Amino acid sequence: xxxxxxxxxxxxxxxxxxxxxxxxxxxxxxxxxxxxxxxxxxxxxxxxxxxxxxxxxxxxxxxxxxxxxxxxxxxxxxxxxxxxxxxxxxxxxxxxxxxxxxxxxxxxxxxxxxxxxxxxxxxxxxxxxxxxxxxxxxxxxxxxxxxxxxxxxxxxxxxxxxxxxxxxxxxxxxxxxxxxxxxxxxxxxxxxxxxxxxxxxxxxxxxxxxxxxxxxxxxxxxxxxxxxxxxxxxxxxxxxxxxxxxxxxxxxxxxxxxxxxxxxxxxxxxxxxxxxxxxxxxxxxxxxxxxxxxxx
Amino acid sequence: xxxxxxxxxxxxxxxxxxxxxxxxxxxxxxxxxxxxxxxxxxxxxxxxxxxxxxxxxxxxxxxxxxxxxxxxxxxxxxxxxxxxxxxxxxxxxxxxxxxxxxxxxxxxxxxxxxxxxxxxxxxxxxxxxxxxxxxxxxxxxxxxxxxxxxxxxxxxxxxxxxxxxxxxxxxxxxxxxxxxxxxxxxxxxxxxxxxxxxxxxxxxxxxxxxxxxxxxxxxxxxxxxxxxxxxxxxxxxxxxxxxxxxxxxxxxxxxxxxxxxxxxxxxxxxxxxxxxxxxxxxxxxxxxxxxxxxxx
Numbered sequence: 044x045x046x047x048x049x050x051x052x053x054x055x056x057x058x059x060x061x062x063x064x065x066x067x068x069x070x071x072x073x074x075x076x077x078x079x080x081x082x083x084x085x086x087x088x089x090x091x092x093x094x095x096x097x098x099x100x101x102x103x104x105x106x107x108x109x110x111x112x113x114x115x116x117x118x119x120x121x122x123x124x125x126x127x128x129x130x131x132x133x134x135x136x137x138x139x140x141x142x143x144x145x146x147x148x149x150x151x152x153x154x155x156x157x158x159x160x161x162x163x164x165x166x167x168x169x170x171x172x173x174x175x176x177x178x179x180x181x182x183x184x185x186x187x188x189x190x191x192x193x194x195x196x197x198x199x200x201x202x203x204x205x206x207x208x209x210x211x212x213x214x215x216x217x218x219x220x221x222x223x224x225x226x227x228x229x230x231x232x233x234x235x236x237x238x239x240x241x242x243x244x245x246x247x248x249x250x251x252x253x254x255x256x257x258x259x260x261x262x263x264x265x266x267x268x269x270x271x272x273x274x275x276x277x278x279x280x281x282x283x284x285x286x287x288x289x290x291x292x293x294x295x296x297x298x299x300x301x302x303x304x305x306x307x308x309x310x311x312x313x314x315x316x317x318x319x320x321x322x323x324x325x326x327x328x329x330x331x332x333x334x335x336x337x338x339x
Numbered sequence: 340x341x342x343x344x345x346x347x348x349x350x351x352x353x354x355x356x357x358x359x360x361x362x363x364x365x366x367x368x369x370x371x372x373x374x375x376x377x378x379x380x381x382x383x384x385x386x387x388x389x390x391x392x393x394x395x396x397x398x399x400x401x402x403x404x405x406x407x408x409x410x411x412x413x414x415x416x417x418x419x420x421x422x423x424x425x426x427x428x429x430x431x432x433x434x435x436x437x438x439x440x441x442x443x444x445x446x447x448x449x450x451x452x453x454x455x456x457x458x459x460x461x462x463x464x465x466x467x468x469x470x471x472x473x474x475x476x477x478x479x480x481x482x483x484x485x486x487x488x489x490x491x492x493x494x495x496x497x498x499x500x501x502x503x504x505x506x507x508x509x510x511x512x513x514x515x516x517x518x519x520x521x522x523x524x525x526x527x528x529x530x531x532x533x534x535x536x537x538x539x540x541x542x543x544x545x546x547x548x549x550x551x552x553x554x555x556x557x558x559x560x561x562x563x564x565x566x567x568x569x570x571x572x573x574x575x576x577x578x579x580x581x582x583x584x585x586x587x588x589x590x591x592x593x594x595x596x597x598x599x600x601x602x603x604x605x606x607x608x609x610x611x612x613x614x615x616x617x618x619x620x621x622x623x624x625x626x627x628x629x630x631x632x633x634x635x
Contacts, residue, residue, distance in 0.1 A: 079375035088510040089385025204519040213509030214384040
């Protein structure tokens with residue numbers, strides 16, 4: 044089989060004859076056919092969560108951190124805790140079904156979990172393995188603008204109902220921010236807080252090189268824990284470099300020696316300009332780091 | 340036919356023989372079958388908009404304001420402008436198909452428009468006419484808590500990419516706020532801004548009676564223009580009362596002589612307590628106003 048591969052979550056079904064119910068499982072489904080009800084809270088309210096996992100040479104990248112983040116997002120939305128063994132098996136099965144496609148190209152596996160049909164008992168879930176071509180050019184470098192996220196940097200602690208730090212399906216705002224970036228002639232966005240701190244991109248983690256140290260925003264500021272950024276930090280530290288989590292001011296961002304946006308789809312994309320101002324590059328460093336990360 | 344009735348948007352299809360393409364139209368669909376692709380941006384990103392229109396005695400309430408708000412939301416999300424004649428016809432057709440159900444009970448018609456399948460050319464749309472039973476009890480009075488929305492009151496003007504004032508499918512946060520209200524033993528939420536102004540409910544408009552005047556928050560503060568609240572204001576003014584749009588401080592809210600949350604599903608639900616403090620009631624006034632509004 045070639046990509047895309049779609050697996051949908053089939054719920055555990057109780058039996059009437061007293062025998063053990065069949066366990067929940069992922070089953071192959073037809074991507075060309077509709078699979079989601081118009082009553083599903085995933086579509087009527089964006090009420091669900093997702094993860095996107097990179098696949099390189101048939102290997103899922105940072106699978107466990109992604110699964111753990113799925114569970115964390117579920118907790119923040121008061122969704123039933125996902126059975127991570129089941130989801131892991133779904134991811135691996137989708138890659139297996141992708142067959143030669145998985146070995147030949149970079150894929151993404153997207154996991155989606157919604158609250159299901161309003162008033163119903165079951166969540167909705169699926170795993171989609173597909174070839175991601177949207178970000179390949181990003182590795183050449185991206186132009187970025189800063190946009191106000193409208194929130195203080197402490198909002199995740201003061202107002203958890205705002206769901207900052209959960210990876211939800213309610214991403215209309217992130218898409219609108221990317222359109223605003225396009226209107227400004229840029230490729231991507233770095234959200235900043237009203238009190239002057241760097242947050243994250245709509246689909247990425249910000250990494251800045253400041254005074255020889257690689258730094259990123261801690262999750263306490265209401266940003267997602269970046270799986271690709273974490274892999275990069277591991278690589279930096281394995282090679283004797285310094286990496287740390289701490290709040291970064293917008294002024295520090297503008298003065299940084301180098302910047303990257305990290306995401307599963309495009310690894311560590313170097314930022315070539317910030318609000319129209321060129322940012323210094325080290326293509327050889329970025330290329331070498333990505334090569335090591337892709338070899339994980 | 341009885342409710343629910345589902346109509347889905349069938350796109351205009353070009354012909355190959357040079358004849359005129361068939362126009363876009365709404366066609367009946369099976370609510371029991373899935374209708375939405377897992378690739379639809381409505382479900383993968385909450386990237387779409389909606390409206391909910393009350394139906395009383397077979398008549399759609401505030402149909403034109405709802406259609407106009409749909410168009411406004413579409414503009415804010417850079418979606419193709421909806422053909423309002425088409426959507427109006429879809430709403431009326433769904434009520435017609437509901438037949439006796441429409442005359443016998445209060446219904447809601449929900450309009451959903453998404454950006455469609457990622458990378459595709461067509462939007463996705465549907466109209467669902469169904470019996471709304473979720474809010475009937477609300478007319479007896481609801482308990483409400485204030486929750487910080489995390490934004491300043493001027494955020495819609497400074498940061499339009501945050502989509503405040505658009506009625507989007509990205510409502511996970513609104514659902515989370517309602518769960519927080521439930522944890523606090525309350526029925527509903529009034530969002531407040533970080534600078535101390537009243538915004539709106541997750542699914543409703545706030546109306547306060549202050550010094551003999553009915554007041555609500557202006558849309559310039561990034562809240563939805565309330566269709567039910569507008570109908571209430573018209574009723575107030577038709578009877579010689581005073582109604583106005585102006586920023587309301589949280590202190591004013593707490594000191595108000597009466598409060599209501601207005602929405603299509605439950606009309607003007609009286610607030611019986613705010614953050615645990617009882618709020619004065621005038622059941623006869625509320626009942627009479629609702630009766631007049633429902634007779635529109």
